[in-house]
Amino acid sequence: MGEAAVFFLHGLAYAGLLFLVSSGLTLVFGMMNVLNFAHASFYMLGAYFAYSILRFTGNFWLALVISPIILLVIGAFVERFLLRKVHVHGHVHELLLTFGLAYIIQEAVKLLWGTTPMAMPVAGILADTVNLFGVVYPVYRLFIFCLSALLGLGMALVLFKTRIGIIVRAAVDDSPMVDALGINVPLVFMGVFAVGAALSGFAGVAAGPLLSVFPGMAGSILVDAFVVIVMGGMGSLGGAVLASFIIGELQSFGVLLFPDFSLALIYMLMALVLVLKPEGLFGEKQ
């Protein structure tokens, strides 16, 4: 029982990180129909900014606030001056643009911070352990899960319970009509993209202390994030929650129960989902 609980917690913490990374990706895809290949690069930038902020101020909480704000600005800039320009040419151009952007960010990071992996040590309560129902567990892993739950909840509230959410969803469904009502639709989309980037920033800050900060971190998380949003249904937040949870737990218990093919397990499940429900768990039929 005790052991199962520990593995469940491991899965939960990793699921939290997966959701932080994939929520922004699925949000942008769901609202704007843009598959942002640079999303994982934003995540990496978030981690690097957090690293620098932590280094100069020694305050992790400050990094957790400022780094996503920087990403928000970068996201807005990318949408306004790059994506919007190629939007008229269609999806392939958007895809290529974000793909190129990912490469540029990758090289820029190496140029600015070097290629050596860097640590982001946290101090105080986050570095502690806590006794949870008889299991001693690192606080930081629980923190990742809580942050992820909080942001997910916040996103759902804004999207489904506020006026801004109504406008965003309306703009997705029928943008000419919303435009005719006097709402600045391009601004709405810019906001959505910027928020998506900021979410990846949160993910980057949260991942830094656990996974170190290094130039390969974008590539290593991108595949996982895509598995989550494909399995959960492209553009579905609820799907991302469920898929993150399944993959996180599967990864953890897979090591315990099927050590020889724990990695294959995830892809087998993804294949199964796609065969039975090609649009993903919560995806909408096209």
Place this chain on the structure above:
Amino acid sequence: MRKGLLAGLALLLMLGVASAAWAGGTIKLAVMEPLSGTFKDIGDRYLEGVQYAAEVLNAKGGINGMKVEVIPVDSELKPAIATRKATKLIMKDGVKYFCGGTGSSVGGAMVQLAKTQNALFFTYGMAAASLTGAKCSSNFFRACANTDNQSYALAVWVAQKGFKKVFCLAQDYSFGKEAVAAFTKKLAELNPQAKVVGTALHPIGTKDFAPYVSQIISSGAEVVFTSNWGSDLTLLLKQAKPLGLKAKFACYYLNDDNAITAIANDDAVLGSQAVEEYMLTIPGKANEEFIAGFKKAKGFYPTWLRGKAYLATMFWAEAVKKAGSDKVDAVIKAWEGLTYDGPAGKWTMRACDHQALMPMWTATIVAKNPFFKHAYVGPATMVPSEKVQVPCKDTGCKGFK
């Protein structure tokens, strides 16, 4: 006017002296390393070691009067690119000597190229046993330890410490599997009472080690053997401590200041064991002098890769010196059976497979050390060469064709 003439004469004289110093010409050594991309930091450190060796050699008048010229080549870690650049150097610049330490795939391709072009390639870092085993070649020399040597040395330490329960954790590909196999084989020989209570192979680039760490904890292991490198080493150690793992690690690659700073938690590494053929803490005057000279010239310590590359290059220089010429065939012949007594002990190049026989050094990570503010390797203990070697008949090298 007179003054100008004098100055001109003096200049001519100086030029004459300078060229006279290199009467033997130059001997070019191309360093094939990833000098861009993700593994740039590894390539840079190896290159610094080779460059320092060349500086030391040239300060003493070169090798037999030949100036050593180091040519850095970015292998980009791609065999096709490395061999293309190397071929150009052979054809256009008459380069005959190559070295490299990163990427066994690059190594395999370079070994073949060296054979067909009658050049010489030596490594100070490529550890895959097969390079001096089934793939052995007359034109390739390994002047560093291989996976068998490193695994054996750690097995010696684990056996000496009397650990009874051992867990093996490695990356799920040929290297990790070979390292674990060599370790468990040697441990069973040395201490039959020691039990391997668990083995786990994980994908390269694993992000979350928590499930593996929990597995180790529930196995009750006292020590964990791991051949992990890169983020698979640092993340494992970094994440293990907060999850409550008490067992120490016996590591292939913990003799690395960059890894220890990336873990950024001294408690997570203290008491664990590192193994390597070169460490800063190897006792003896030769090593002290090497470290002092390097520090003075470069401003930092010849840690890990830098030291390895330096030693191998000096070993190669000894072979060229003994050969008395820069002809590849002569150097190959001279290197076989040659002994080099350097900062890390006596090294002998074995003729049967061109694997250098060398003592291995193991050290426990300690908090207080004269080199860094963070934890680093403590005093190094020697594991004699005889204890870590694979006999000629078992290497898989069926003689050079």
